[in-house]
Amino acid sequence: MVTIEEALRIIADQKINLKSETKPLEDALGYALANKAVSPFDVPEFDNSAMDGYALCGLYQQYKLVGEVAAGDSEAVLMNDGEAVRIFTGAKVPKNTSAVMMQEKTSVEASTLFLDEMPKAGQNVRKKGGQLTKGQEVFEQGHILNPPSLALMGSLGFEQLEVFLKPQVNIITTGNELVKPGQPKLEGQIYESNSYAIAGALQQFGFKHHQKIQIQDDFEATKAGIKAALESCDVLIISGGISVGDYDFVKQSLEKNGVKELFYKVFQKPGKPLYFGRKDNKFVFALPGNPASSLTCFYVYVLSLLQKLSGYRRAGLPTYQFPIKHGYENRFGRPSFLKAFVSEGNVAVLDGQGSSMIQSMAKGNALAFVDDGEKLNEGDLLTCKLIS
Template sequence: MVTIKEALQIIRDQQVDLRIENRNLGECLGYSLAKDIYAPFDIPSFDNSAMDGYALCGISLNYEIVGEVAAGNQSEVGLKKGEAVRIFTGAKVPENTTAVVMQEKTRVKGNRLSLEQEPKEGQNIRKRGGELRKDQVVFEKYFTITPAGLGLIGSLGIAEVEVFRKPVVNIITTGNELVEPGNPRGEGQIYESNSFALAAAIEKHGFQYREKKQIEDDFEKIKEGIRASLETSDVLILSGGISVGDYDFVKQALEENGVKEQFYKVFQKPGKPLYFGRKGEKYVFALPGNPASSLSCFYIYVLPMLFRLSGSEKTGLDHFSFPISHDFENRADRPSFLKARIQEGKVEILNAQSSSMIQSMALGNTLAFIDAETKLAQGDQIECFLIS
């Protein structure tokens, strides 16, 4: 058995082989860059107007309007002192432009333009290179592409981006008692839900699963299911069958498939019977079958590995310290990840903390980490891992 700290360190210490692929710009959201991106030209690439109004030459209160410049107009326009042109946001300012004045602060009569006050040189002009200079680093390697990042890369004229490929994930749930939702449920059976929760958590954090399948508690079927799933995945997640019961076949089935154990069992609550293994460049997490344990272990241990394999700078869930809103005693003999809710800057530990209960996790938005046998007073700070 290992501690939480030791388990996380073992995961961090895995040597991973990051694979690179080229993706169309529109398909890069959430991917991490495999190399630096440089500006191929100045941004803006020309002096342009920051608003609808008039481009002016010289400092005065009165000008003669001599034309109009719209955004995208490629004709070369020049101004002489005392002249102005109607101009629109984003349009290239004419040669010799002193300033741009917004239309709301002007009066027009015929071709004469009058201002409420004299303009200041350079006002309302976006200067060439004001945001980026040619050959400047725009994004460094490992940057995770955001919606704004996509927009900026597109503004550089880049249509294809070199990124790290994300891992392929497969999910297996095991158990004779499990019934697919929508089917009749017999006495002693429960509806299978872990695969839905795990699949949703995978997708929420920008990854995808290739397949999920349910296997009954039969050693040969589990062994074959693991073999087939390992062939088509980079990360295999199993739920159930990893404890020490008579029908817990997962650990042995993994061993017979050549998976090398990295750790088994973590000194924590919930999720003690957690397994992490490796076969070459493929990684296996066997999670407990109880719903809250399964999902908690995914958030704390599996997610950091998915980020690592995708070249992301993220190391897991965002986590911060918050004051607890009430007195609380953790009577467990192990460090605990407790289902909790953050409201108005304070964290409340929720009821129904059993590893088989997922309602409190569904209603909560964080996992609060509290050491074993610890008493907390209202206002004490505790570390919280944000799950929503």
């Protein structure tokens, strides 16, 4: 058995070979850049107006209007001292522009422009290179592309981006008692739900599953199912069958398929019977069958590896500390990840902390970590991993 810290370190220390591919800009959301991005030109490329208004030559309160410049106009406009031109947001300002005055602070009579106040030199003018200069690093390698990132890369003229590939994931659920939702259910059977939770969690963080496979509690079937699943994935996630019962065949089947155990069992609650193994460049997580345990182990451990395999510079859920709304004492005898709800800068530990209780997790938005025997008073800081 390993500690939580040891398990996370073993996952983080795995040597991996990242692969990359070129993706169209519109398909690159959520991927990590395989190379640093450098600006090919100054941004802005030219001095331009930050407002709809008037470009001014000289600093006065009265000007002669001599023309107009719209966004996208490339023809040079000349102004002499005391002259102004109508200009629009984003339009290139004439070379000898002193300032731009927004239209709300002006009035026009015939061809004369009047300002409500004295302009200030350089006001409302976006200077060339004010955001980026040619050759400046825009993003480092491993930067995760979010919508603003795509907007910026598009504005720099990048039609395609070199990104790290994401791992291909297969999901196996085990159990004779499991029935697919929508099918007839006999006494003693339950509807299978963990594969939906895991597939949903994958999608939530920008990953996809390749296959979902249901296997009965039979050694030969489990061994064959694992062998087939390993052939078409980078990461195999198995739910159930990893404890020590008479019908738990997963660990033995993994050994028979040449998977090397990296750790088995973590001193924690929930999710003690967690398995992590490797075969060549393929990784296996065998998660407990209880729904809350399975999903907790995904959030804390599996997600970190998936992000590492995707070239992310930082892995794991965002973690913060919040004042707890009430007193709490961990009496479980193990360090615990508790279903919790963060709101208005505070956190509350929810009722229903049992490993099989998924309703409380569905109503929460965080996993709160409490060490073995730790006692918290109202207002004490509680470490929380945000899951939504």
